[in-house]
Amino acid sequence: MSRALHEVASGSLFGVALNYQGLLQQHLASFHEAPYRQPPVKPVLFIKTPNTRNGHGQALTYPSAVERLQPGPALGVVIGKDASRVSVEQALEHVAGYTVVNEFSLPEDSYYRPAVKAKCRDGFCPMGPELVPASQVGNPDALGIRLWVNGELRQQNNTANCVRNVAQLIAEISEFMTLHAGDVLITGTPEGRVDVLPGDQVTVEIDGLGQLTTPIVAEQGLAP
């Protein structure tokens, strides 16, 4: 039995933008325009605030006045030991385990700097169904990841296609900030995001980590 996810993963939730090769390639051209004029050279982080926390099987309310909502299948890395300036070689020693994350978002107007308003709506970060200890996960950088909507496979990829692997992310982020035990790194969502609607049943599956299901519901008082 693994320890309860929400007991261990009680810290900050850090998202990594643009961490799949396919997604990065799609956006490379725009990065050479103003105001940035070059692609990001370091991991671009965003934060999922505590109001976004959500669990396996728990509903996500489709926000009113929002045109599109997109699930974000992602591997979650739960930090087990404070990490400050750790090397790539030692990075994985700081991992307690892994879990499935569905990093919901409104469509981005900028991948370079994800907006709080798009990422931090209430319930926008389901995690689960459980924390799988690192010792039970062979290689976190070679896990199949799939998104199902109402039983239909809509997105699939593999963490092997990440721009930075788990150890590189921990090393590069811990260069400029301490990652604390209990923090969660959301290691990126692959290209090909799809739209979902109230009434949809959304499931993210990762090899060896199980399935995380989120029913999308309409706001009370609104027709589905």
Next chain:
Amino acid sequence: MSRALHEVASGSLFGVALNYQGLLQQHLASFHEAPYRQPPVKPVLFIKTPNTRNGHGQALTYPSAVERLQPGPALGVVIGKDASRVSVEQALEHVAGYTVVNEFSLPEDSYYRPAVKAKCRDGFCPMGPELVPASQVGNPDALGIRLWVNGELRQQNNTANCVRNVAQLIAEISEFMTLHAGDVLITGTPEGRVDVLPGDQVTVEIDGLGQLTTPIVAEQGLAP
């Protein structure tokens, strides 16, 4: 006696970018360029993560490999009651009190989307010296705010010059996310940010809220 600040203000720390008229005016031209092509229409938020928390009189370590560090004098609004879609008229009922914040940052390459790497270094968000209950603060939108470096006045402004006042911020942010009791809104830093160096003593003062002092220290093993 006010309740202990860190006991009450234990939630998320939300920063508001570009919330002083002078700063907004300075950057208006650039907002009409790609990729945004218009100024922000809603409050632009950023997050100070828990590793940035710091207290009155506590040191901030000047990060290595960083060329410039800038203090950010700001009024902190501590939420006392959960706020979800509250009106401007009712917004201030959700405030527990106010405090002084020094929202340290590396210089921004984009005010439109502040970077985690610039904002979320360890210790980059001193707050204090105490929580002053809302009932003891007359009008939060008419407070003088001053920055002193080594006893020299370097920046001064007044919260009356904010683009959005405290009630407007709470109303507009709570439209899209729940602000929880214990969360802190950092209502913006005025134009004219200055650079500080190891060895400097940095103080932010706000009318009626006291003085928050932060000594800047060099990293251990490095000359100041």
